[in-house]
Amino acid sequence: MSKPVNPTLIGSFFLAAIGLVIVSILMFSRGNFFEKHHQFVLFFHAENNLNGLNVGAPVKLEGVKIGEVKEVALLFDEKTREVVKPVVIELDYSNVISDDDLDDDFVAKEEGEQNESIKSLIKKGLKAQLKTQSLLTGLLYIEFQFTPQDEIVLSGRNFRDLRELPTTTNATEDLKRQAQEVVDKIGKLPLEQIVEDLAVNMQEIKEILTSQSLKENRQGVNQSIKEMEKLLINLNKNFTPLMFNLNGTVKDTRVVVQEFSRDIKPVLSSLEKTLNKATEILSESQYAVRSFEELSSPEAPLWQALEALKDAAESTKNLTDTLERHPESIIYGKGEE
Structure with missing residues (x-):
């Protein structure tokens, strides 16, 4: 006869099994059970190419992973006739928000507080941008950066009632657009005519360089250069005697000037006396004239x-x-x- 089953023992085993299941779930989920996940939608500009952005791609804030891409969709807006590319991302607040409430901008325990926190971040210039993970693979990821100098642009579309975050174009797309604009401008140029004109000009230059007149002129220039060299040699030979004679002439001139200065001094002295006498005579003559005028x-x-x-x-x-x-x-x- 078998012994009756102890209900307490059965209950204990049952509770232990439930505990193991819970522990296994927590271990395999790496603690994700307690994480706070929030989904948002991004609408990238038409010039942004989403090729390389896959589901599961990381979402980073200033280089730190805070979430991942959950969905990449493609919609056609019948009203505007535009192709819309919504990207759903899921953010893990536990990587950003501190439990000690040190950062008021990121702390959001209630739904209302979350909305205010997101508004504050957007005002500070929070924008999503496509970045390249690897140039070899071409895979993309989403990087959030604060660019308050750029304008905040939101599409205003509703996608699954998810809150929209602003986006901006990436540097690669800007370079591609600028390069395409340059290519378009070059394409508008009359390249065939330019090439033909260039070929004609090159042919004319070639004819000028190989012409007989240029060869004759070149020979004449060479002859002129040789004659100039001879002239410089002769000038160099005659320059030293010329300078010697010039120095002698300067010395002789200095001697003549000194002698003239020495001889002219007595003459100037005599002339000064004569001028003084003439002044006296002139004064007397003036007196005589005045006397004569009085008599007359x-x-x-x-x-x-x-x-x-x-x-x-x-x-x-x-x-x-x-x-x-x-x-x-x-x-x-x-x-x-």
Whole structure:
């Protein structure tokens, strides 16, 4: 006869099995059971190529992994006739948010607080950008960076009621776009005409370089250079005697100047005396002229004496004429005519 089963023992085994299952789940999930996961959607610009962005690609913030890509979709917007490329990402707040609430921007325990935290990060310039994991594989990942100098652009589309985070173009796409613009501008140039003109110009240059006139001119230039060299040699030979003669001439000129300076001093002294004498004579002449001017004045006594003498002379002449005509008048006196 078998012994009855102990219910307590069965219950203990059952509880132990449940505990092992829970521990296994926690171990295999590496603690993900307690992690806080939040999904967002990104709408990349039309020029961004998503080739190489796969599900499971890392999502990083300033180089630190904070999540991964969960879905890469492709939609067609019938209203705008545009191709939309939504990317769903899942962020693990435990890699960013500290439990001690040291960073108020990242701490978000409640839904309302999470929304305010995201708004604050967006205002600070948080934007998603495609980056290359490896140039060999071409795989992409998503990098969040703070670029407050760039404009915040949101598409405003609704995709599965997920909150949208802003994106920006990556540097590679910018370089590709700029390179494409350069290629387009080059393509608009008349390259065939430019090549033809260049070929014609090269042919003309070749004809000029191989022409007979250029060879003759080259020979003439060579001859001129040789004659110039001869002239310089002769000039170099005659330059030393010329400088010697020039130095002698300068010395002779200096001696003549010194002798002239020595001989001219007495002459200048005599000339100075003569000028002084002439100055004295001129002063005396000026005095004589002033005296003569005073004598020649009509009011001067000399002029009055001369007038009286003139009157006396006229009276004497009249008397003489009368005596010549009437000598007897000296005895009888002047009669009536």
